[in-house]
Amino acid sequence: MSGRDTVRIGSGAGTSDDRMTPALELAERGDIDYLVFECLAERTVARENFARTQDPGKGYSPSLPERLRMVLPACIGKGIRIVSNMGAANPVGGARAARREARELGLGDIPVAVVLGDDVSTIVRSRPELRILENGEPLESILPRIVSANAYLGADVICEALATGAQIVLTGRVADPSLFLAPMMHEFGWSYDDLPKIAQGTAAGHLLECTASVTGGCFGWPGKKDVPDMARIGYPFADVKPDGSISIGKTPGSGGRLDVMTCTEQQIYEIHDPTAYITPDCVLDITHIRLTQEAKDRVRVEGAMARPRTDTYKVTVGYTDGYIGEGEVSYGGIDAVARAKWAADIVKERLRLRGFTYEDFRVDLIGISSLHGDTGDRPESYEVRLRMAGRSPNRLAAHAIGFEVRAMHLNGPGGAGGACEPRVRDVLAVKSLLLPRQLVKTQVVVEGSL
Amino acid sequence: MSLRVYDLAHSRTGDKGNTANISVICYQEKDWEFLQRELTPERVMEAFRHIARGPVRRYELRNLKAFNFVIDNALGGGVTVSLAQDIHGKSLCSVMLGIELPDREPTAALR
Structure with a gap:
């Protein structure tokens, strides 16, 4: 003191x-x-x-x-x-x-x-029966994909x-x-x-x-x-x-x-x-x-x-969960929204024709529905940016989204501008579980001399 | 324009996993009971129906002139896997503030 x-x-x-x-x-x-x-x-x-x-x-x-x-x-x-x-x-x-x-x-x-x-990853890996808090499933379901497990x-x-x-x-x-x-x-x-x-x-x-x-x-x-x-x-x-x-x-x-x-x-x-x-x-x-x-x-x-x-610590478990791919392109002026929606349909069809499927897929009209969803009654904006994103275990499928959105420059409705480079990122997902305190051994070490 | 939550309260969104928590904090103490009566979990769920699956739980914090709304299945699976732009749902407090409320002194003539 x-x-x-x-x-x-x-x-x-x-x-x-x-x-x-x-x-x-x-x-x-x-x-x-x-x-x-x-x-x-x-x-x-x-x-x-x-x-x-x-x-x-x-x-x-x-x-x-x-x-x-x-x-x-x-x-x-x-x-x-x-x-x-x-x-x-x-x-x-x-x-x-x-x-x-x-x-x-x-x-x-x-x-x-x-x-x-x-870092409790070793402890957690040896207990595949631990229950994931979010979905009640055993940890076993993500065990091979775990990259980290850390107790708070x-x-x-x-x-x-x-x-x-x-x-x-x-x-x-x-x-x-x-x-x-x-x-x-x-x-x-x-x-x-x-x-x-x-x-x-x-x-x-x-x-x-x-x-x-x-x-x-x-x-x-x-x-x-x-x-x-x-x-x-x-x-x-x-x-x-x-x-x-x-x-x-x-x-x-x-x-x-x-x-x-x-x-x-x-x-x-x-x-x-x-x-x-x-x-x-x-x-x-x-x-x-x-x-x-x-x-x-x-x-x-x-x-x-x-x-x-x-008497437990909360543990965050990080694991790999495939890839998220995304792409964006803009439309402005007359019929901007109609052209953006048409482009989205074309991209989806091309991804389907290439045989790609996604665990989750999303189409955003930035300026209208990207933050709070589509209520169907929002005023049409002068310009709109189409954003498409999807998650897949297949990196190629994820990359294809941005690739096909960018292709709207030459292969889509008129007046598409400013498409971004196709983006792909590794998904590091997290889930939680509880670990009894006595299993966690904490320690203090000093680097350098006191 | 009809009365909105925005007129009576301020708000902030927080995230944990796939759950959003959205505070509603009265500017004035006197409005707390009105919001307690009118800003029900059902009304909030209706406003978030196209964004979240719910359910919505409401906690009362009378000491802070506030409520805490906890909305499950609101963040596209959670920060790390969500395809949304606003993966944390930080902008969702605006949806809460935009909720329209019934007139405070309803006239009997409307019935």
């Missing part, structure tokens, strides 16, 4: 593709003690596992070198500790990359604590890593709120029996884990929900006290807004039953949370409740 009165935890990234500079602003001007980078979406670990199979040195988050290069000078200078899941499918590789960045910046030999144990670890093992004293902690798959809860537990000595505090910390982690989503990003609506100076939107932090009181703020002088409305949207985001948001650390209940505006860009969080953590 640090004996500190308040710990300030900043949120520097909420997805692998998140913006870079707001984290630097937090480090330089936010007066933070911890900087958390959350960079793993549901499917990212599967993708990075794939990268690791191509190159054993890779498999950590591709944005790790750039993010750390940007913030390390400020963080090392000010003693800000970094906690991140950018280790992805190769946390040790990520730690080595982090140390390399520090050395190249002239910051010396920085030890990095690494959290291991989330909790704050306890991140605390262990923080206890080593290493300034940087890298993990693979952990639950997003756990990245934020861990520094609180570490600083204040909270245990899993302190349920109200664990609940507060988890609720705060949930508010912070998507960065700008709580400061006006994914929120602004012109004339209805205006956001000032959105271009320079700032990232949030939480001020946490030993008794579990939480106040959310954002980088001083940054753009955006932080108020009860932005916090409410983020508090409910990606939650199903609000009385039972299951994390590895607790079962959170947000139905008694109170959000109060304390000052401009300051929101107090109170009243989070929780039940004890469950």
